[in-house]
Amino acid sequence: MPKLAYRDALRQALIDSMREDPDIFVIGEEVGRYGGAYGVTKGLIEEFGAERLIDTPISEPSIVGTAVGAAMAGMRPVVELMYVDFIGMTMDQLCNQAAKIRYMFGGQIGVPMVLRTQGGTGRSAGAQHSQSLEAYVMHTPGLRLAMPATVYDAYHLLRQALTQPDPVVFIEHKSLYAMTEDVDLTTPPPKWGKAVVRRQGKDLVIVTYSRQVHHVMKAAEELSKVGIEVTVIDLRTLNPLDFDTIRAEVEKVGKAMVVSEGVMTSGVAAELSARITEECFDFLEEPVIRVAGEDIPISVSIELEKNSVPTTKFVVETARKLLA
Amino acid sequence: MPKLAYRDALRQALIDSMREDPDIFVIGEEVGRYGGAYGVTKGLIEEFGAERLIDTPISEPSIVGTAVGAAMAGMRPVVELMYVDFIGMTMDQLCNQAAKIRYMFGGQIGVPMVLRTQGGTGRSAGAQHSQSLEAYVMHTPGLRLAMPATVYDAYHLLRQALTQPDPVVFIEHKSLYAMTEDVDLTTPPPKWGKAVVRRQGKDLVIVTYSRQVHHVMKAAEELSKVGIEVTVIDLRTLNPLDFDTIRAEVEKVGKAMVVSEGVMTSGVAAELSARITEECFDFLEEPVIRVAGEDIPISVSIELEKNSVPTTKFVVETARKLLA
Amino acid sequence: MTKTNGSKKSNSDLLGHYTEMRRVRTFEDRVGELYLRGASAGSMLHLSIGEESAAVGVCSAMRDGDTFTTHHRGHGIFLARGADPNRMMSEIGGKATGYCRGKGGSMHIADMSLGHLGANAIVGGGIPAVVGAALVAKRRKTGAVSIAFFGDGAMQQGVLYESMNMAALWDLPAVFVCINNQWGMGTRIDQATKSTKLHERAQVFGLNAETVDGHDVLDVVEAANRIVDGARAGTPGFLAIDCYRFYGHGRKDKSPYRSEEEEAEGRAKDPVKFSRKMLEKNGVSEEELDALDAKIGAEMDATIDFTIKSEEPALNTMFRDVFAPGQPEPEPVITRIDRVLAKE
Amino acid sequence: MTKTNGSKKSNSDLLGHYTEMRRVRTFEDRVGELYLRGASAGSMLHLSIGEESAAVGVCSAMRDGDTFTTHHRGHGIFLARGADPNRMMSEIGGKATGYCRGKGGSMHIADMSLGHLGANAIVGGGIPAVVGAALVAKRRKTGAVSIAFFGDGAMQQGVLYESMNMAALWDLPAVFVCINNQWGMGTRIDQATKSTKLHERAQVFGLNAETVDGHDVLDVVEAANRIVDGARAGTPGFLAIDCYRFYGHGRKDKSPYRSEEEEAEGRAKDPVKFSRKMLEKNGVSEEELDALDAKIGAEMDATIDFTIKSEEPALNTMFRDVFAPGQPEPEPVITRIDRVLAKE
Numbered sequence A, B: 001m002p003k004l005a006y007r008d009a010l011r012q013a014l015i016d017s018m019r020e021d022p023d024i025f026v027i028g029e030e031v032g033r034y035g036g037a038y039g040v041t042k043g044l045i046e047e048f049g050a051e052r053l054i055d056t057p058i059s060e061p062s063i064v065g066t067a068v069g070a071a072m073a074g075m076r077p078v079v080e081l082m083y084v085d086f087i088g089m090t091m092d093q094l095c096n097q098a099a100k101i102r103y104m105f106g107g108q109i110g111v112p113m114v115l116r117t118q119g120g121t122g123r124s125a126g127a128q129h130s131q132s133l134e135a136y137v138m139h140t141p142g143l144r145l146a147m148p149a150t151v152y153d154a155y156h157l158l159r160q161a162l163t164q165p166d167p168v169v170f171i172e173h174k175s176l177y178a179m180t181e182d183v184d185l186t187t188p189p190p191k192w193g194k195a196v197v198r199r200q201g202k203d204l205v206i207v208t209y210s211r212q213v214h215h216v217m218k219a220a221e222e223l224s225k226v227g228i229e230v231t232v233i234d235l236r237t238l239n240p241l242d243f244d245t246i247r248a249e250v251e252k253v254g255k256a257m258v259v260s261e262g263v264m265t266s267g268v269a270a271e272l273s274a275r276i277t278e279e280c281f282d283f284l285e286e287p288v289i290r291v292a293g294e295d296i297p298i299s300v301s302i303e304l305e306k307n308s309v310p311t312t313k314f315v316v317e318t319a320r321k322l323l324a
Numbered sequence C, D: 001m002t003k004t005n006g007s008k009k010s011n012s013d014l015l016g017h018y019t020e021m022r023r024v025r026t027f028e029d030r031v032g033e034l035y036l037r038g039a040s041a042g043s044m045l046h047l048s049i050g051e052e053s054a055a056v057g058v059c060s061a062m063r064d065g066d067t068f069t070t071h072h073r074g075h076g077i078f079l080a081r082g083a084d085p086n087r088m089m090s091e092i093g094g095k096a097t098g099y100c101r102g103k104g105g106s107m108h109i110a111d112m113s114l115g116h117l118g119a120n121a122i123v124g125g126g127i128p129a130v131v132g133a134a135l136v137a138k139r140r141k142t143g144a145v146s147i148a149f150f151g152d153g154a155m156q157q158g159v160l161y162e163s164m165n166m167a168a169l170w171d172l173p174a175v176f177v178c179i180n181n182q183w184g185m186g187t188r189i190d191q192a193t194k195s196t197k198l199h200e201r202a203q204v205f206g207l208n209a210e211t212v213d214g215h216d217v218l219d220v221v222e223a224a225n226r227i228v229d230g231a232r233a234g235t236p237g238f239l240a241i242d243c244y245r246f247y248g249h250g251r252k253d254k255s256p257y258r259s260e261e262e263e264a265e266g267r268a269k270d271p272v273k274f275s276r277k278m279l280e281k282n283g284v285s286e287e288e289l290d291a292l293d294a295k296i297g298a299e300m301d302a303t304i305d306f307t308i309k310s311e312e313p314a315l316n317t318m319f320r321d322v323f324a325p326g327q328p329e330p331e332p333v334i335t336r337i338d339r340v341l342a343k344e
Ligand SMILES: Cc1ncc(C[n+]2csc(CCOP(=O)(O)OP(=O)(O)O)c2C)c(N)n1
Pocket: B029, B058, B060, B082, B086, C046, C071, C072, C073, C121, C122, C123, C124, C150, C151, C152, C153, C154, C155, C181, C183, C184, C185, C245, C249
């Protein structure tokens, strides 16, 4: 099996989808000649030309709005928003327009666009380039939300996102781009919207997504050494949310933790915790434990940055306390 | 005691604070000559002049950014954002700038501004003028968040917001402006950040805020008629969040419901539910029940609009089911 | 609407434009009536009375396949582009028979079959979509243009400059039409900007840009055809049309912030009256015109009956159209709660 | 920096400007070194080499009490305005001794005592703040101006036009300075806009606007003083300064997207070299200048040692400064979890 990087899997997904569907084009800052700030679109302009890799001025609101219009006019734009931190300037176009158009217009038309972006910590990039803002998206009706953790999923989720009839926000993690995996992309993927159980255990279910899957998997290995066996669920998409998988696993085990890099208060972890409690209350032996980003901005200082979000160590220690 | 409208209490708070603090000024669309889209600033320009009631062009990002700069330069701006639905275009200035400046700059300076806006349903104003977007704000570290439900609180919370050292988002409810109360504004208010127990009961605790306080209070009256006694907590501010009051009441009663007009998924109700479960798990006889806005945009159709968010009837029925 | 030759000389063209303008005027009158009868859903109704020549003039330059977006004051444009007034009125009434099945209302009306990509309740919100639609038109070589209609207030929204810049950079068949009715709510254009020669702000970004007085629809027709043709040929355009907002911002607003003299002066530039006078001068009889007006009156009266008789949307349509057909609908709160409680 | 008279004739002024420019150049060289030694915290370091005349020229027009914001490429501006290079470098290193105690880094450096309202990692993000600061200066009659520095890339951000419009509308002492280094990441200015006469876009909104070539710092000084003085007198200004980004966008970027010829041509317009040559021509000896350069080299070398020796911020500072002193700090996740688990 070939070793493939997350970044390259994303690129491959774009290539394969663009070959299949001539209506797909990529639009954003530095996506063409430069090849993307994180190199995902590198080289694509050579195959697909500047018409399908559209370099834009630095005009985020209008870039997203342009994609909305192009999608309504029948094409399938892929916006690259360089950092999810810039979503603030695009939220009118994303949340008031893209997300609501099908509904407001009584179902006349949809907005099949994908907004690819990346978030998270790990590059000491400071408070405005390190955020995990998926909760804004998850809270907005009309938007789909995918957050791949693995190379395989980076490929397949993006492929699937590019067939969705509705707007998809697709958030990559900046710390995963260089990660490689031995991966066979030809294995058929789970259906869009399905979570994957990455590991089975009898003592604790941990529900997570994106980069935290790796922290949690490492934590699970360490925990296994001390006799604690953890089920790890990688959600893959937050909308659709595959609650059936969560329910099934939590009911088996009776103890659950959710791990998210986003800020804790009113974040994704809150939603997951609330829902697990609602749906599995009678099975829960302990309250669902939320492990999430601190309620603070991210510092440029490497140490402060690292400790602002869940670490493997933190997950291990919390699990041990919970099961003590 | 004089009868006062919510709208007029807000105006009075502005007047009283502006008289005391010459650094306060109001800036926004139609705040001066027009008197505010919902009439809150009506007449203020006569007393305070156009220098302190600054009518702006329709340039939301720059209006909020101007307030950030003015606050850093030592004044205390009150932005009126006509609808909270427009927050999408200002979220870079609000969440990347105002919220993070004190932190990013190592505590050198703060941004003591108040962003007054209004949200919610009730005027058949459609998908882009009826939202309840407080969850975006609550999820953003560095922002305070106040949402008054009563005339008294409209006055006092705004007065208090205007003394805060940090940015406050102050969300009024469009359906409350005309509501009147017999109110003695001279009674000393609870401290900023304190919730208020509006009603005590032994059967169920309902935690809510903003207009839903009224739905819930009416529901509590109806429930009382069938022998169900409800404690109603009005949070008043979502940041700070007065969890001590919630904990104390929930521990007494053992059953809790949260009611929010915002969309359910990943919303404020999720945070409240998760926290109550975490902190009161051993006291809870039932899972915390979330009553919140549907995961859909708001329609202009009056019937659809009304049923897109919690109604008194819905609260009553849910409470009865819960206690059945 | 078919494309005119833009000549001032043709009386039949003028009669066509007059008819369209009169239809807009009468429709808007009826909207006000619907509102007063308590049968309009939206609390926010923005009438385009006084702006008819902008709607009709620009639409005269449009062709099948062209697309457009409008602002919150877009009834006239949509009607001039060929909308069904019944479905418009019932949408404004929030009824199931409306263009958007009662979900959108006055500020979110749309019709894909006519290329109407949507009205917008966000000032400036619909502007960048035309860049996207124009991009697609160019790519697919359809010959279509895409036109954004907005008010003078939107001239102060940053997204406009981003969009004009992109349209110019990429030589797109996009047109930006500013209906300058002098007011944005209670703010006169010169209270919103020092730069009241609006077309200069587009010129500087590389667009073909003009300002035209909306008093005479034929002037608007000419200018619009020039600008739209230019866009079709690959140079995006901008057209500011000077007119006057005859009434309040919304249906209820009595405009206390402006003087009666100003209003009288503004309303004196009535494009509907002006074209009627022109027609009379050119020999069309008063009787003929009265008959036409009456016919339009009857047509528009019927929209109110249609609306009042129309059904409310069924409650279960609430969860429909959040996502595409075939996708599961969002689960209602009640279902979720019932499932939770059923477990007990 | 004190205000110059803007005359090209004064050799001592030029020596002053040269010194400042050399300090910027050398500081930026050392930033690169810090990075290569793995001691810079931020992965994102944007050097202003080639843009020294913009920083020094505009700062020459500033006075005590003036405020400013910068973009992500703002080291030079801050230094020219009087920053302590040690505290700058250690901030870039994410150390506790830095201007922002290691929280901000290169892109979020600020110093209220020098009127630096902050660098910004959001392109255009710092622009509207100067409208607010200028509003306050005008209200309080302080005589101060507020200046936004940004790159050519930000000319395509809508917020700039909103801010310029507001500054013009209210006659504010605000200045918008575009450091046009020809590139925004891998996009040349003419690939981002058709409208490359940048000052025209400000003029049309009613600002005093000019473009100046940054090759000769004395030209920048003159133009900046004109524009800044105009703003002090109540007419907001805009100044575009043409220069060249000598190296990559970030420290690692090798700019494969531009030609060596272009780079050679751009770098030939080196403002530091040019002013040195002018000084030599005017009779300042090479030895004197070499000695000055060496002194600056030593000063800047010391910043690296200072940074490397500086402490990391203590972990418990993490929760500090989210809110004002005296307000409770956000509760750490671990405390919350421990409380939950303690209940069991
Ligand atoms: C982003 C945004 N800001 C403010 C408003 C509130 N608002 C609605 S219409 C309007 C005035 C618009 O003026 P103009 O663009 O001239 O259009 P007109 O109403 O005159 O047709 C305002 C401020 C809004 N709907 N959206």
